[in-house]
Amino acid sequence: MRRRLTLLVAATTCLVLIAFLVPLALLIRQVTEDRAISRANDVLQTIVPQVGTSDDAALALVVDGLPLPVSVFPPSGAVLGAAAERTPAVRLAQANGRSFTVSSDAGREIVVPVSGTDGTYVVRTVVPADRLTSGVVRSWLVLAGLGLALVLLGLVVADRLARNLIAPIADLSAVSHRLARAELSARASPSGPPEVREVATALNQLAGRIQDLLREEREQVADLSHRLRTPLTALRLEAESLRDEEEAARVTAAADGIERAVTAVIQQARRRAGERPATADATAVVTDRVAFWTVLAEDTDRQVRRELPSAPLPVALPADDLAAALDAVLGNVFAHTPDGTALAVSLVPRAGGGAVLTVSDAGPGFPTGALRRGSSGSGSTGLGLDIARRAAEAAGGALFLESAPGGGAQVRLELAAVKQLPPA
Template sequence: MRRRLTLLVAATTCLVLIAFLVPLALLVRQVAEDRAVSRAHGVVQTIVPLIGTEPDRLELAVEGQPLPVSVFPPAGEVIGEEARRTPAVTLAAARRESFAVATDEGREIVVPVVSAGGVYVVRTVVPDEELNRGVTRSWLVLAGLGAALVLLGLVVADRLARNLVAPIADLSAVSHRLARAELSARAAPAGPREIREVATALNHLAGRIQDLLREEREQVADLSHRLRTPLTALRLEAESLRDPAEADRIAAAADGVQRAVTAVIEQARRRGGERRSCDAAAVVRDRVAFWSVLAEDTDRRVRRELPPGPLPVPIPADELAAALDALLGNVFAHTPDGTAFGVTLAPRPGGGAVLTVDDDGPGFPPDALRRGASGSGSTGLGLDIARRAAEAAGGALHAGAAPGGGASVRIELGVNALPPG
């Protein structure tokens, strides 16, 4: 933008200068010609009074002039500069009129003088050098003046453009910082009034976003207090069971709910842009072991392909576990008992990992991939949770049909730059 404004001012300045300097240059040349012709007329006028009155002084007056002057008498030899009788001389003697004509030698000026002895014609020629004397120097001065004005205009335009563009660049930098979740970024109101208003509006928007996020975090934090009582009651009910195994299972489920709620609260209170990593192989192995117990109870066969060693990915362990739990929960919720499913974790070319969950069920219902949509009465947020986790890790989620039928969801997790935490 700064360059465009400078070029616009330069183009406008050049057009204005051309509109003024070209006519002025032509006027300078015309003035130089008129001055030379006027000087030649002055020379001729000093000779005219001597014709017919002082013939002795005429020849001396003709020879002492700065321009070549010839006097053509009615009869006899030419007085002064030797020259042939040109058509202009003949025409002037016949019409008895003074005029000037352009020739190859320059500007020819003829003046007829009527005397008792007949019509004399005084002729002089103004060379082209005399007609254009000083014109080149004047044009160079005008060109230099024009160039100086253009440079001055460019300097002023660049200064104004910089004062205009700098606040816009600051607004752009602040907006990018806000996009990176640096909500403390603020723009300094500067520049024209309109840009200052935009900066003020952007600062107000950033403050409003901070307020909304603060309110959301507090609401999420209140969730732990609201769930504390029912979780406590659930643990008491589990302790009252006669079967110790059943009691331990229900207590473990209650602890899992408590951990999930705590993870949600920690995630909401985590500062923007602050990312952690984990060992995807360990997390997936742990969650598959947990769901395998439920799979045995519902006669489901579990296929698993997990790497033997660690596989770091740029996502917290609780978020990856929540994403995998959401996908496996969908398998148990939307496929009949006895439906087999598989979990595959493999390294991603270039870094990261690819997590795939597929099943042998009926596949995805229509609109199942749209957030909040579900064909079986659920919240419809399971796939969206997995999608957001994949995007937060620099990857993406792909859902479709499995090669052998059923549903298949593939999560790509980006390159990890942090040690597992």
């Protein structure tokens, strides 16, 4: 936009200068020609009174002393002054007795007839072409330099004005991009023209409104999650009243897991924007969750093959989010494959840092649109894979749905490594 404004001003300035300087240049040329012809006429008029009243010898002396080459053609046929031939203009002037100016290759030919006692004399001179345009080129160069200086001055002024206009718009653009990156504390400084200041004020109000809406949404999610604690407490009490100690311990452990998930939801919902991203040891989280699901796999006659590293694998994702993503994927395996279907969990380092988590099974595979949020082919909510996808993308990675090598479905989550951040 800055370049376009500058080019617009430059084009406008050039058009104005052309409309002004071209006629001025032509006028200068015409004035120079008229001045040269006027001077020549003045010279001729100084000798007109002496033509016909002085003898030829005295007239020749006067003509030789003039600053211009002047020729006098008496009726006798001799030429006084500068040698010249009788041109058609001289003969015409001698015939009709009228003065006029004729353009020729040599310049401008001026003839003045004078009536004498013995006939008509013709006084003739030629103004050379270089005299007709003397100083014109220099004047044109001065005009061209003046025009160029005005164009450059216009460009400087236009660039200055464009910069003052573009700077607030660039600031608005930067703030908009920051808001798009979830930096909700970004605010624009109202400056520039009134329209731009109005847009900046509206953008700041929009950012504040977004913050208020997100704050209300987080509180509502936290309140809703907190309401689940009451039925969880009742479930734990019911589990403790079971006579079978093994069954009671398993139900209590499940209730504790649900309570931990509810607590994680509350903490995540009330997490402040802009805080330093949490990290987790993928090895520890995956090992813990696989152990939890292995118990259920034994009850449903499922064989679990695991490939887990012994060294820590730090990833840029909170432990609760990683556990929720893995639970969502494993929950899909148990919900959408028949009992006895084998599954495998693999966690390996990722090239460039991070980890790659792979969950595969020998089931029927994925239905169409499995990654579409809210879409499910078996009556579920359709949010499981979307939760895993958003967790992977939040960690700088991605989720891929593939076919397992031996048939069935395979989910691969790529998790980015933890970035080194400056001290807070």
